Every structure is written in C-alpha cells, then in structure tokens.
Amino acid sequence: xxxxxxxxxxxxxxxxxxxxxxxxxxxxxxxxxxxxxxxxxxxxxxxxxxxxxxxxxxxxxxxxxxxxxxxxxxxxxxxxxxxxxxxxxxxxxxxxxxxxxxxxxxxxxxxxxxxxxxxxxxxxxxxxxxxxxxxxxxxxxxxxxxxxxxxxxxxxxxxxxxxxxxxxxxxxxxxxxxxxxxxxxxxxx
Amino acid sequence: xxxxxxxxxxxxxxxxxxxxxxxxxxxxxxxxxxxxxxxxxxxxxxxxxxxxxxxxxxxxxxxxxxxxxxxxxxxxxxxxxxxxxxxxxxxxxxxxxxxxxxxxxxxxxxxxxxxxxxxxxxxxxxxxxxxxxxxxxxxxxxxxxxxxxxxxxxxxxxxxxxxxxxxxxxxxxxxxxxxxxxxxxxxxxxxxxxxxxxxxxxxxxxxxxxxxxxxxxxxxxxxxxxxxxxxxxxxxxxxxxxxxxxxxxxxxxxxxxxxxxxxxxxxxxxxxxxxxxxxxxxxxxxxxxxxxxxxxxxxxxxxxxxxxxxxxxxxxxxxxxxxxxxxxxxxxxxxxxxxxxxxxxxxxxxxxxxxxxxxxxxxxxxxxxxxxxxxxxxxxxxxxxxxxxxxxxxxxxxx
Amino acid sequence: xxxxxxxxxxxxxxxxxxxxxxxxxxxxxxxxxxxxxxxxxxxxxxxxxxxxxxxxxxxxxxxxxxxxxxxxxxxxxxxxxxxxxxxxxxxxxxxxxxxxxxxxxxxxxxxxxxxxxxxxxxxxxxxxxxxxxxxxxxxxxxxxxxxxxxxxxxxxxxxxxxxxxxxxxxxxxxxxxxxxxxxxxxxxxxxxxxxxxxxxxxxxxxxxxxxxxxxxxxxxxxxxxxxxxxxxxxxxxxxxxxxxxxxxxxxxxxxxxxxxxxxxxxxxxxxxxxxxxxxxxxxxxxxxxxxxxxxxxxxxxxxxxxxxxxxx
Numbered sequence: 001x002x003x004x005x006x007x008x009x010x011x012x013x014x015x016x017x018x019x020x021x022x023x024x025x026x027x028x029x030x031x032x033x034x035x036x037x038x039x040x041x042x043x044x045x046x047x048x049x050x051x052x053x054x055x056x057x058x059x060x061x062x063x064x065x066x067x068x069x070x071x072x073x074x075x076x077x078x079x080x081x082x083x084x085x086x087x088x089x090x091x092x093x094x095x096x097x098x099x100x101x102x103x104x105x106x107x108x109x110x111x112x113x114x115x116x117x118x119x120x121x122x123x124x125x126x127x128x129x130x131x132x133x134x135x136x137x138x139x140x141x142x143x144x145x146x147x148x149x150x151x152x153x154x155x156x157x158x159x160x161x162x163x164x165x166x167x168x169x170x171x172x173x174x175x176x177x178x179x180x181x182x183x184x185x186x187x188x189x
Numbered sequence: 190x191x192x193x194x195x196x197x198x199x200x201x202x203x204x205x206x207x208x209x210x211x212x213x214x215x216x217x218x219x220x221x222x223x224x225x226x227x228x229x230x231x232x233x234x235x236x237x238x239x240x241x242x243x244x245x246x247x248x249x250x251x252x253x254x255x256x257x258x259x260x261x262x263x264x265x266x267x268x269x270x271x272x273x274x275x276x277x278x279x280x281x282x283x284x285x286x287x288x289x290x291x292x293x294x295x296x297x298x299x300x301x302x303x304x305x306x307x308x309x310x311x312x313x314x315x316x317x318x319x320x321x322x323x324x325x326x327x328x329x330x331x332x333x334x335x336x337x338x339x340x341x342x343x344x345x346x347x348x349x350x351x352x353x354x355x356x357x358x359x360x361x362x363x364x365x366x367x368x369x370x371x372x373x374x375x376x377x378x379x380x381x382x383x384x385x386x387x388x389x390x391x392x393x394x395x396x397x398x399x400x401x402x403x404x405x406x407x408x409x410x411x412x413x414x415x416x417x418x419x420x421x422x423x424x425x426x427x428x429x430x431x432x433x434x435x436x437x438x439x440x441x442x443x444x445x446x447x448x449x450x451x452x453x454x455x456x457x458x459x460x461x462x463x464x465x466x467x468x469x470x471x472x473x474x475x476x477x478x479x480x481x482x483x484x485x486x487x488x489x490x491x492x493x494x495x496x497x498x499x500x501x502x503x504x505x506x507x508x509x510x511x512x513x514x515x516x517x518x519x520x521x522x523x524x525x526x527x528x529x530x531x532x533x534x535x536x537x538x539x540x541x542x543x544x545x546x547x548x549x550x551x552x553x554x555x556x557x558x559x560x561x562x563x564x565x566x567x568x569x570x571x572x573x574x575x576x577x578x579x580x581x582x583x584x585x586x587x588x
Numbered sequence: 589x590x591x592x593x594x595x596x597x598x599x600x601x602x603x604x605x606x607x608x609x610x611x612x613x614x615x616x617x618x619x620x621x622x623x624x625x626x627x628x629x630x631x632x633x634x635x636x637x638x639x640x641x642x643x644x645x646x647x648x649x650x651x652x653x654x655x656x657x658x659x660x661x662x663x664x665x666x667x668x669x670x671x672x673x674x675x676x677x678x679x680x681x682x683x684x685x686x687x688x689x690x691x692x693x694x695x696x697x698x699x700x701x702x703x704x705x706x707x708x709x710x711x712x713x714x715x716x717x718x719x720x721x722x723x724x725x726x727x728x729x730x731x732x733x734x735x736x737x738x739x740x741x742x743x744x745x746x747x748x749x750x751x752x753x754x755x756x757x758x759x760x761x762x763x764x765x766x767x768x769x770x771x772x773x774x775x776x777x778x779x780x781x782x783x784x785x786x787x788x789x790x791x792x793x794x795x796x797x798x799x800x801x802x803x804x805x806x807x808x809x810x811x812x813x814x815x816x817x818x819x820x821x822x823x824x825x826x827x828x829x830x831x832x833x834x835x836x837x838x839x840x841x842x843x844x845x846x847x848x849x850x851x852x853x854x855x856x857x858x859x860x861x862x863x864x865x866x867x868x869x870x871x872x873x874x875x876x877x878x879x880x881x882x883x884x885x886x887x888x889x890x891x892x893x894x895x896x897x898x899x900x
Contacts, residue, residue, distance in 0.1 A: 570871045
C-alpha cells in the first residue's frame, strides 16, 4: 500500500465535510411522527366482544403479565331452547411493565380478541400506571391497522382461503411438493 | 469453560486481595523501584464495557500487569428459564441473550427443535430465514463498526452506522414487527408471510447500505491514527484461540478458517457461495477489517437470497403445528454461525412440552475469557482498543 | 483609567461570549457532520440558547465534593484551569489599537501563562481521590512534556521573523508572504496547541471511553461547567494566537481589521471542531513520538528557515 501519508486523515475530513453540507437524516420526533409498519409491535389492543375469557393468552404469556377475571352467567332460554351459560369478562388487564412484547398472546387467541397496534406513546411517570385495564386496552383497538397484503408467492391468508372455498379447495392451493399441512405425526419422525 | 474460569479465579488469586495492593503485586517480582500496583476496576459500569462486564486490572502505571474478566452481573438465568417454557416461549427468551443478533439466536432454537421432530421446513421459509439471518448479521456488524471507533475516540462513525442500521431495521420491523427482538421464527418456519412489496424494499435497503458503506470506510479504515491505534495491538494467536474456544470474526481475524455457514451448512447456505473472510494478523485492525468485509459478504448473500425468494414457486412459509408441541425424547446439538461466533443449543428432551435441559453455548462467553491472556502487558489505552475489538454483548456472556 | 476599565469590560464580555459562540458552533457543526440536527429547541431558533440553558442547569446543580477529595485543591482546580486563558485574552490584539494591554514581551507572557492552565487539570486529577482521575492527571502531565517545546519553538520562529516579542508588533510586521514562509511553524503551533487544549485527537487525559473524563470525573455543577468553559476559551485563545502569530491578525482586504481577525479565529475554531469530529484519539506515547520525532524537528527546520531567510 504505497500511499501518501495523511491520505486517510484527509479522506476523513472530506467525509465529514460532505455530510455537513448534506441534509441531516434526523426526524424531529414529536413534530414528525414516525411511519410505523402495520406489524409494529407497539401496544396490545383488546376487542372485548370477541373475548370469551378462555385464559389461553394468560396461560401462554411467558411472563404472566395478563390478568383475567370472569364469571359465568346463565342466559335465559330462548324459545324452545335450553338456557345457556356464557363467560362474562370482569377484568382484562395487561401489565406493560412486565410485557416482553413477544406477541404470543395475540397468536394464541383463538377468537381474534387481541391485536397489535403500532402506538408506542404510553410511557408513564409511575410504573404502576403501565397496567392497562380493559377499557384502556379497548381504546387501542381503534388504532389497529389492517394487516398488510402478502408478497406474491405467499399462500393466501387463512381467513381468505377459508372464505373463498371450504376445506377441500384450501388444500388444493398448495403447490405440488409442498408439505402436508398437518404434520401431527412429526413426533415419530 | 465455566469450570476453567472459576478454577482460575480460585487458584491464582488467594483471598488476601484487598483494596490498594492488587493481585498483580505478587506476580511482579521485586523491582528496582518500590512501586505499588494499582487495582483498577473497569466496570461493571464503564462506557467501554457495553453494559456490565467488569475487568479487574492491576496496573503498573498505565501498563496492565494482570487482568481478570469478572462476569455475571447480567445473569438472567436464561438456561433455567428455558426449562419451564414451551418451545414458542423459549424463542422469546432466546432472542434476548445476545440482543444484537436476535434472529440468529432464535434460529438455533428452532433448528434444534425441528431436528428433534424431524420436521421439514418449507423452502420459502428456509430462504426467508437465511435472508433475515444475513440482515441480522449486517445489523450486528454495523453496530460494532460504529461502536469500535467510538471507543477509540472517533465519535462520528457510529452515527453513520446507525443510519444504515435504521435502513435495515425498517425492513426488519416491517416483516416482523420488532426492531431488535424479532420473535419471528417459529418451529417449522416463520410466523407470518412476507408483506407485499417487502422484497423490493429490502433490495433497495441493501443497495442503499452498500452504496453508503464507503462513508465509514473512508472515515475510519484508512485513518492513520486509527491504524496506529489498532495495528499490532492485541495480537491473538491461533493456539490461544483454539484453547479458549474463541470463534467468529475474532477467530477468523487470526487465521482460524472456520465458518459454519460454509463448513456445516444449515438453512440455505449450502446453495449459497459463502465467502469466508479471514485475516492472518490477529490484531485489532484485522478484527475490524474482518467485520467490515463480512458485512459486505452478508449484503451480497442477502441479495442472493432476495433473488432466490423472487423466483421460488408459491408455497407456505410455515408448518401447521399441533396445539401442544412436544419434542420427542432424545437430545441434539444445533449450532449456528451467529454474527459474533458459534452459537449452539444443546437440547435434551424427555418428551415433555418443555425441554429437560437447553444448554446455551454463546459466542461472547468464550470470546471474553481470552482477555485474561491478551490484556497483560498492554497499556490502559490499548485495553479499550482490545476490549472493543472483541465484539461482545454482555447479555451473551452472562446469559 | 476609565479607558482601561472599558477595555477590561469588553474583554470580559468577549471572554464570556466567544466561547459560547464556539460551543454553539461545535454543537451545530458536529451535528450536521454526523447527519444530525443538534440542539433545536432552547431559545426557539435552531436551539441558539442551548449553552445558556446548559449554564443555568449547571448553576442549579448540587456541588458535590467527594469525601476522599483534597477539598481545597479540588475546589480551586477549575479556576486554575480557567483564569490563565482569561489573562491571555487581555493581551491578544484584535485590531490596530484594539487590545487590553500591549506588553513588550507579549508572546513570552502568553506562552508562560497558557502553560499554567494545564496545572488545573493535574490538580483536579490528583485531588479528586479517584483512580481514573489520577490516570487522567498523569496523562495531562505526560502530555505537557510533549507539546510545550514545539509550541515555544514554533512561536519563537515568528518572533525571530518579526524581530519583536510584542504581539501587535508581530502583526504589524506581518507580510502576506509570511504565510508560505511560516507555514510549517503554523502547523506545528496549531497541532501542539490542540495537544495543550486536550482536544481530540489529543484528548487522552479526558478520554471518556477509557478513563471517563479523567480529571473531571468527580466534578459536577458549576465547577464542571468552568472546566468546559476553560476548554472553549482555550479554543478561542489558541485560534486567536494562531491568527495573530501566523495568519496576520487584522490584515486583509476590503473588510475592517477586527472583522478579519474574528473571521480567522472562527475558521480556526471550526478546524478544531472538524478535527474532533473526524479523528480517533491517539495514545499518550504516540503523541510523545509525534512531538519528539515530528513536531520538534519540524519546528527546528522552521527556525532554521526563518533564520536563513532573515539573514539573506
């Protein structure tokens, strides 16, 4: 490397000077809001009507930050039917001071009651205020963006596939060579 | 390694260490001048230890007589927690020990479980995983390309590095929803499919990073002061590397030509032309160069993955899993080339839905132990140069 | 009498104002070189009042003195670091007749007084009762060995050329062709001056990533602010001295003299900042090597060159 001594030093000065003359990349946050993609894991929103208090999310949560209380209520029998029981949600709270933002609760929810919203501006002065009760969680539901469309070459989302055709055709969408959909036999493989 | 570290502490340093005269005092034979060594604790809170690594140095003036890395300030019991978490929950924990290579960490876990299950992962998932792993490597390396000059007093490269990181993080966040802890691997594939247009945006991000990389290069790589601070400093020889189990870019900078991506291909690496970057000098500058060149290689690999993903026939990105996933009885060891070195998971299952034991072999843990050999004889100022060039993450040391 | 008082008031004003401008310049220039914006809020327009806000904050902070510190020395160290630069400012001429005091041995006085400033750093390092501070103080002392000689040699070359030790005399004797003639000396003087100021790439005594601000580790509040002020006054003084000695002070076309002096001072201050943004830190022994193998011989060459040209 036959170089003139000092080239490295001069190059460095040139780089910084060039940057000084260019536009900065800083976004001035409170005035300019960041554009967050729909999948951003900002806050968890609850759609209370969908919740059946099945406790799956609370049980699957790796750090047990979801608190659910519920009681059973008997619905009077409709005409010609039997009285039914249903769960009534008394309390649904997520402690965001414990939450690890993994999203397992949302994945685990079988009834689409939990969603991610990209909002992140809910810092508090007191850590106890990070415990969001169900009314607060419900307010986030308005911020939930529609999920992004999938890339070409992706399988259509389950909902769409199920809607357009029931079971048999959903299977036929898979290309040849793809794996069977229910590898429940994996245990003995 | 664990045994060794503790054994060393108990053998070489009897308990009469008090403040004032340090462990080094007995090691230094009676000198012509009656000087006392000073014990200096670097850390646990010190700007160049990236967190809470503690180094106990005995200093003779500015020269280091003995050095001992003391670890454990950030021990979070990850391995024990693994034992009471199911395989989806483990991914959450696993991506946190080395927070700069979250995707690579998740990967090891799912590969281990998939291997136990004998599960075949869909082709698209394999390629997407490879792509994300390389992007994660780029993110990790950019971090150190920025922070290392910072430790040597160059305050600017870190900002350029973070601008590039931001570019990549944007696409990572778009696909996974997370900026650091992606939580995007699942046993059998990935959590969700790619969003529409993501491949194109990722391609653009990779091109942008590649285009702007010369900024960092010109600013720091050829700088005479930087060269003076790093060449010939902290030379690590091949023998020591093999003894301490040092891996990753640090080992490759000393000519240890081992890269699992090429030597024991996992994911789609077998079909990719993985160029392994090595240097023979083994000094701080060689380590920095390896990191920088690996970054370029990773960008090329990412491009190759993108190209392949565009051509792949439509297909699923994950497997449907049973409600309760149990790994069959047995054990397996899955190791991957994590950005910082070998990252291995030894999974022992008794057929439960949680592992019986999941041993974590993290790269930084081994890489940091070697400091004990490297630091003595160097100046305090070089200590920072060496420490920074060991590219460690404290969470990865303490687990 | 009134005139002297007026001069002193102006100097104190400049002493308070110029470092703030340099500090703000550093904030902004550094930020933009790093693709950032820097302070944007304090004072409204592009954060112009940031340093004033910082000052107010520092004044309000508790003045903590470590239990193990040597209290008297610890307290006085910031003043020792700061006052010499203030005194130096008194004798620097900004324009013809625009100076606090014109000393016959102005150059000698300036170099002698500036050398005292570093004592503040050594005192702070020793008295803090902190190992990192001691290391910083030791580094300050070691650094002293390397820059003082080239600094004096380079300055004496100009004095030789001008045939006077008076700063105003030097500027008056200055001709444009001195620029190439004294170029080596100018560079040596400026580099050695950077080392004296402990500015990057010679900030080993401070080195926040190694010894955590060295002598300043234990300082808080107003005392810390005084150290920072000393650093920025130091930049002003170094730039002003380089201007006066090597760049011809108020000489320049079209614009009035004092404006030229200020322009030159700020250009040099910008270079100081620019170098900080671009370069990593040297090691103490590398600075010694640079000084004794590079700067001192260069300064001697300059002296010889000055002598030869002068005799011819």
